[in-house]
Amino acid sequence: MRAAGHATRERILAAATAEFAARGVAGARINRIATEARASKDRLYAYFPSKQALFDEVVRQWVVDVDERTAVRGDDVAGYVGRLFDHYLDNPQSARLQAWIDLDEPERLAADDLRLTALRPKIDAIRQGQADGHVDASWHPADLLIVLLGIARSMALSALAVGKIDGGPRGRDAAGIRRAAVLAAQRVAEPSSTEG
Template sequence: MRAAGEATRERILVAATEEFAEFGFAGARINRIAKTARASKDRLYTYFENKEDLYTAVTARWVAETVGEAALTADDLPGYVGRLYDSFLSHPHNLQLQTWIELESPEILFREGPFRAAREVKLAEIRRGQRAGLIDSSWKATDLLIMLTDIPRTLAASVLVAERNAPAGLTHSVRADRRIAAIEATRRLIAFQNPSAQVV
């Protein structure tokens, strides 16, 4: 593909990411994506067959981006959660995309494709850590992975809300404090529990 064509395709992907993050799949409009990307609809369709094809490309890029920035390893789940928190803050559109997918089309998470492949790798790492005695084995790996995703996502979302509504001076403090909270919550979550301890 020529450089000009690659640049056009990139503009379309960026515009589509913003559109899908804002409106979800159902609410997204190809006309708006093409306009934002400074491309005609015909031009857009030379790169992507239809709306579904474009959505697939956007979500595949998001998965690759997130995995690249926040790889999960069994011996450092707190570090993974910290990196995932950072990734959500660096790419708010990815946070929004994940929320839309879970609301509109959760089946994407389980069908063959980048979501499922990334999920299976993470589950395998968690199970490896449980076998090695690094992670509390009383958790189901699938449940633990959901929590390890939702802790940083929820805290990152709360930071983004705070930054829109709070004085600029609070921004760094809020980001740092909630990152520490996400990591500490993960440490406690995966630690082996003392069976003789009483639940209060």
């Protein structure tokens, strides 16, 4: 792909990410995406044959980006929550996109879907943490991952709301909210004293 074509494709993906984060798949409009990307609808459809194909590519890029920034280690699941919290704070539309995915997309998930395949290494890391005695073994690893994801996202959204009140997403209370999120994850995941 030539540099100009690559730049156009990237503008389309950036505009689509913002549109899908704001409105979900059903509410997103190709006209708005094309206008924001400074591309014609024909050019957009040359890269992505449908709105769903465009959404799928936005989600694919989002999954890769989040995975690169937030690795899970079985000996530090609370640190994972902190890194994910930071990601959501730095990228508020990421938290919104996740919410739309959760609302709009579950019935479309296939066993080989990138969103599911991206979760498997995280589940395996938690399982290893359980085997090594770092994580409460009474949890099903997938259930614990869902709880950890929920802690990170809900607490980050809380910090973003506080940030709007006091002047920005990295407002004076964000660090305290992050500490609370990490502590909550630590308490949820730590092995009970009766294990072992």
